[in-house]
Amino acid sequence: MKTTTARAVAPVKQRGECQRCGLSFQLTRAGRLGHHHGITPSGFSTGRRCPGVGQIPFFAVDAW
DSSP, X not given: OOOOOOOOOXXXXXXXXXXXXXXXXXXXXXXXXXXXXXXXXXXXXXXXXXXXXXXXXXXXXXXX
């Protein structure tokens, strides 16, 4: 017999826009951009770490 129990819901992680890529990624606990790969000008992944990792995210004016 299955029982239904309340599960804790994980909090939604903050997201920020990378200054280098211009894409939205999750922020670390310190409020910095998390690990992600760089993007070529044509929109493909470089397969290498983006230079924007660990930087303060860029937020557009009036975004929040």
